[in-house]
Amino acid sequence: MPISSTSGTSVREIAGKLMARTRWTPERLAAHQRERLDELVRHAVAGSPYYRKLLGADAADGGTGVRLRDLPTLTKATLMEHFDEIITEGPVRRDAAGAHLAGPRPGRPFGPHRVFATSGSTGRPGIFVYSQAEFAVWTASHLRMMACMGITPDMRAVGIGAPSPAHLSRQMMAEVAAGRPGDAPALSVATPMPYMVTALDGYRPDAISTFPSTAALLAEEQLAGRLRIAPTVVAVGAEVLTEDMRRRIRDAWGIEPRQAYLTGEAPLIASACTGEEGMRLWEDLVLVEVVDADDRPVAPGVAGDKVLITNLVNRVQPLIRYELTDLVTLAPGPDRAGDPFRRLSSVEGRSDDVITLPAPGGGDVAVQPVLLRAPFTAFREVMQYQVTYDGHGLTGRVVLREGSPSDTADRLRAELTRQLREAGAVPPPIAIVPTLEIGREGGHAAKFKLIRHTGR
Incomplete structure (x- = not known):
């Protein structure tokens, strides 16, 4: 037509x-x-x-x-x-x-x-x-x-x-x-x-x-x-x-x-x-x-x-x-x-969401976004999350459901560390930060980015 x-x-x-x-x-x-x-x-x-x-x-x-x-x-x-x-x-x-x-x-x-x-x-x-x-x-x-x-x-x-x-x-x-x-x-x-x-x-x-x-x-x-x-x-x-x-x-x-x-x-x-x-x-x-x-x-x-x-x-x-x-x-x-x-x-x-981490024996490993998201999606205590990589460490900001166990952040950090190791990467320093709210991106669309890169 x-x-x-x-x-x-x-x-x-x-x-x-x-x-x-x-x-x-x-x-x-x-x-x-x-x-x-x-x-x-x-x-x-x-x-x-x-x-x-x-x-x-x-x-x-x-x-x-x-x-x-x-x-x-x-x-x-x-x-x-x-x-x-x-x-x-x-x-x-x-x-x-x-x-x-x-x-x-x-x-x-x-x-x-x-x-x-x-x-x-x-x-x-x-x-x-x-x-x-x-x-x-x-x-x-x-x-x-x-x-x-x-x-x-x-x-x-x-x-x-x-x-x-x-x-x-x-x-x-x-x-x-x-x-x-x-x-x-x-x-x-x-x-x-x-x-x-x-x-x-x-x-x-x-x-x-x-x-x-x-x-x-x-x-x-x-x-x-x-x-x-x-x-x-x-x-x-x-x-x-x-x-x-x-x-x-x-x-x-x-x-x-x-x-x-x-x-x-x-x-x-x-x-x-x-x-x-x-x-x-x-x-x-x-x-x-x-x-x-x-x-x-x-x-x-x-x-x-x-x-x-x-x-x-x-x-x-x-x-x-x-x-x-x-x-x-x-x-x-x-x-x-x-x-x-x-x-x-x-x-x-x-593909911009893929991060590169060192491998134990040398070289680099490309870590796919689905792997970074998996630990957070597995925890029902997590209502919302966002992972930020600054080139040196990973920070996971999380909004937790009311009444979540006090060790939730520690368990999340341990699970993300485990999954990165299983993927053949050396885990960088990881911080899990509970917060009340995670804002949207600026710009016309106001999208919510699950994975952010700030070290480029």
Whole structure:
């Protein structure tokens, strides 16, 4: 479906067309991907000085089609450095877009476009530009996702996203909420918990969409008897969903959280669907390559070092083999019969979360984030935690449940030490610090980072 065809077409009509693609054959999906990739490359070469110089003026015009693996990759640093040369619509400039985001109304349209800023959790905030038609397609993709999760149009749904309208999740949730029943409260992940509890008790949502860390805290409120709601769907994305977060949501409401893999560069990459294992990759909208550190494909069942995405929808700011430092794993085994979409089995954070520690016999050991999280998720006394590595030692800040044993911090330190040794690393000095509250990151998204590096 070419972007230009969305003119005059409602988002719900677009969502209906996207839903029909779930019945495509694998051959039909592959043909669509080839066609859209060729169109994207031709458009990029025609409108972007950066891509014209990089790929050559005759890219995608040879009649045999473009091979994705032959195209160069694009990092966020390169995108921001060459922003004005990559944009295909001349009036859009990085400085003007940045000034708009820093202004008093960052959620307002930027001329005929929408502009978003990423959280900057990797240390480099990004600026991303969408046409109104492109944004409509991505909004429709979220309606398709919700339908696959079991969220129907008549359900009372509430979105609890980023506090800043400069972040895509805030604007996307507002668009998706339009036309739904009831007057959903305006909440963000930065809303104080007592106010959030009161608002949700008053609204009594059937479905909640939010960050995993917020869903887990709401589950704690429910288990403590301060929150009294009965959602049938809890959808989470934008952060790592850990096993202890899953457990708390199950304990609070008797349901499994439905996970989505969302980014500012492509607003929906994958999401869970009712009755399916893992997350369905929406590769009619974005091509996904799970690769190692040298951009070589990794096999299903093996965690990659990063992800390369090619956004098949956006044309104003072409993103071709754009690098995300996310640690994801393709699901092994055959997909459901007739299903054209591959699946992800897990999203475990960013490669930036990997820390390097010395090995006993010399050399270094890369410690994966899942290992750093494991000791904390195993202790039910821990409500919330954050691990900070400063290059010399590890500090685990923890919010403990009331009545936790006085030796909890010592037992946590011992368990983390044991797990690091079993991983073949020499444990650095470790401090476990109980605290009343752990704050969110700064920036537009206000994400909660489980693992922080301060020694770089």
